Amino acid sequence: MKEPYKLAILIIIMSFSHLTTQAQFITFNHDGIDRQYLYYEPVTLNANMPLVFAMHGYTGDANSMRNNTQMNQIADQYGFAICYPRGTLDSQGNRFWNVGYAFHQTETVEDVDFLIELAQYLQVTHNLNSDYTFATGFSNGGEMCYLLACQAYNTFKAVAPVAGMIMQDILNQCDQSQPIPLFEIHGSQDSVTPLSGDPTNNDGWGSYPSIATTINYFAVKNGCTSNTTQTLPDIDTTDGSFVMSEKYLGGTNNNEVWYYEVVGGGHEWPGDSGNMDIDAGEEAWLFFQHHINNTLSLPNFENLEEAIHIFPNPTKNIITIQNPGEIRLKEINIYNTLGVNLNLKESHGQMDLTNLNQGIYLLSIKTLKGTIIKKVVKN
CATH class of the missing domain: 2.60.40.760 (Expansin, cellulose-binding-like domain)
Incomplete structure (x- = not known):
C-alpha cells in the first residue's frame, strides 16, 4: 500500500507545481475578438490603488512574462495590482503587439484601444485608481509602451520600456500628444534593438531612431530643465555589465524622463538574465511610485x-x-x-x-x- 500512496502524493505535488507556473487566463472581448490576460492583486494594496501593465516581447507570452519578471512578488512587496495582457497571433503564428513593424503592415488588430478598454475595465471592477495606471514591457512590449505614451496618455500615466524602441512613424505623430514620464532600460550591446537605432531599416523591423535621440525627444517633450548622471553600484561583478543612470528632471507637472544604460548588457530583462545589479521590474515600479509622489506633491490650490x-x-x-x-x-x-x-x-x-x-x-x-x-x- 505504500507505493501507490507515494505515487498519489507525487502526482499531487507535480500538479501543484504546474499550477504555480501556469496561471489561468481571463478572457476579455474587444472588437469582436476574445483577448486574454492574467491579473494579480496582492492581499494588501497600496493606498493609491495603482495598476501596472507588463507586456511580453515578440514571440513571447503573458505567462512567461509573469514568471520571468517575478513581478507578482514585486507587487506583493509594494502593493500594486498587475495585469499581463496577451498579444494576438500574427500571420506567422507569433504573439505580438501591433506597433507597425515593417513585416506587420497587413495586421489590423487595435492593441492601443484594447489596452485602454482593459485598463478601464480593471479600474472599475477592482476599484483601482485611474490616475495611477502604468505600463512596462520587454522588447515588443516595450515598444508598445512608447505607442501608449503617444496615443493613450489619458489612460497610462507613465511608461517604462525595457529593451524597446519607438518606431519612427509613431514618433512622427507624437508631437501633439500630452507628455508623460518615461523610463527606458537598455543594454549597450543589444543586437536586436541597438542603441544606434536603425533609421534605414537594415534589420527589417522598420525605421527607428537611436535610443539617445528618443530619450532627448521625450526629455524635451516633458519640458525637463535639468539632468543628473551617475554610475549605479556594481553589485554583481560577475555579470559583465554595470548600469549608468541619466535622469532628466524638472518637467511639466514634475514629470521626469529616466534612462538606464546597461553597459555591456544585451537584449535582456535585467534581474532575470544578463545584468544582475538591478531588477528591471522593481526599477520600473520605483519610477512609477516616484511619479505618484511627484503628483501628490503638486501645489494644492485651495480654490x-x-x-x-x-x-x-x-x-x-x-x-x-x-x-x-x-x-x-x-x-x-x-x-x-x-x-x-x-x-x-x-x-x-x-x-x-x-x-x-x-x-x-x-x-x-x-x-x-x-x-x-x-x-x-x-x-
Whole structure:
C-alpha cells in the first residue's frame, strides 16, 4: 500500500507545481475578438490603488512574462495590482503587439484601444485608481509602451520600456500628444534593438531612431530643465555589465524622463538574465511610485475656481481654458442645462462653440486636484 500512496502524493505535488507556473487566463472581448490576460492583486494594496501593465516581447507570452519578471512578488512587496495582457497571433503564428513593424503592415488588430478598454475595465471592477495606471514591457512590449505614451496618455500615466524602441512613424505623430514620464532600460550591446537605432531599416523591423535621440525627444517633450548622471553600484561583478543612470528632471507637472544604460548588457530583462545589479521590474515600479509622489506633491490650490480661467466669456465661438502649469487637466466636457453632454472636444486649451445655440452651458473641468464647473455664455 505504500507505493501507490507515494505515487498519489507525487502526482499531487507535480500538479501543484504546474499550477504555480501556469496561471489561468481571463478572457476579455474587444472588437469582436476574445483577448486574454492574467491579473494579480496582492492581499494588501497600496493606498493609491495603482495598476501596472507588463507586456511580453515578440514571440513571447503573458505567462512567461509573469514568471520571468517575478513581478507578482514585486507587487506583493509594494502593493500594486498587475495585469499581463496577451498579444494576438500574427500571420506567422507569433504573439505580438501591433506597433507597425515593417513585416506587420497587413495586421489590423487595435492593441492601443484594447489596452485602454482593459485598463478601464480593471479600474472599475477592482476599484483601482485611474490616475495611477502604468505600463512596462520587454522588447515588443516595450515598444508598445512608447505607442501608449503617444496615443493613450489619458489612460497610462507613465511608461517604462525595457529593451524597446519607438518606431519612427509613431514618433512622427507624437508631437501633439500630452507628455508623460518615461523610463527606458537598455543594454549597450543589444543586437536586436541597438542603441544606434536603425533609421534605414537594415534589420527589417522598420525605421527607428537611436535610443539617445528618443530619450532627448521625450526629455524635451516633458519640458525637463535639468539632468543628473551617475554610475549605479556594481553589485554583481560577475555579470559583465554595470548600469549608468541619466535622469532628466524638472518637467511639466514634475514629470521626469529616466534612462538606464546597461553597459555591456544585451537584449535582456535585467534581474532575470544578463545584468544582475538591478531588477528591471522593481526599477520600473520605483519610477512609477516616484511619479505618484511627484503628483501628490503638486501645489494644492485651495480654490480651483480662481486658478482656472475661461475667456472670453460670453463668447461667440472659441473659448480658451487657461490653467497654471502645476494643475494637470484630465478631462473637459461641456453640457447643456439639462445635463446632456454635447461631446465637443477640447484641443490645445481651446473649445469651439460655434455650432451651439445662444444660451448658457456648463463646462466640467476634471483635474488631479478635483473637478470644477464653470458657466459659459454663448451669444
